[in-house]
Amino acid sequence: MELTQTMVPTTVEVYVKRPALGLYETLNNHNQQHQLPKMFLAEVQVMEALSRHQHPNIIRYYGCRVVRSRITGLIVEGHAYTLCTYLNEGIGKIDESLFMNALESPIHHLHGPAMTLHPRTFW
Secondary structure, three states: OOOOEOOOOOOOOEEEEOOOOHHHHHHHHOOOOOHHHHHHHHHHHHHHHHHOOOOOOOOOEEEEEEEOOEEEEEEEEOOOOOHHHHHHOOOOOOOHHHHHHHHHHHHHHHOOHHHHOOHHHHO
């Protein structure tokens, strides 16, 4: 699979998701630290596949940042708040019905014909 390499865009708000280094200690305790890059690559591959079948309620993926032939981050659409922050800090309320519809829509998209007819070519 070819990876989309990109620089961090300056014209849009983005978030750079980095490898979950917090997992390193856990993996290291089980002599599995070599799995961390594989786990991150698997996440990149999922984002690459999702970017070919976009949905408005699935975060936009711009590509991955590569430094010295290593993937150092996923460049995704940035948002002002996480759901947790939005609710816990009283920034706003969520209409449960609209929220559930917005959540179900991408799930149906992921299980729709574009994804299920050709599962081998999707992933």
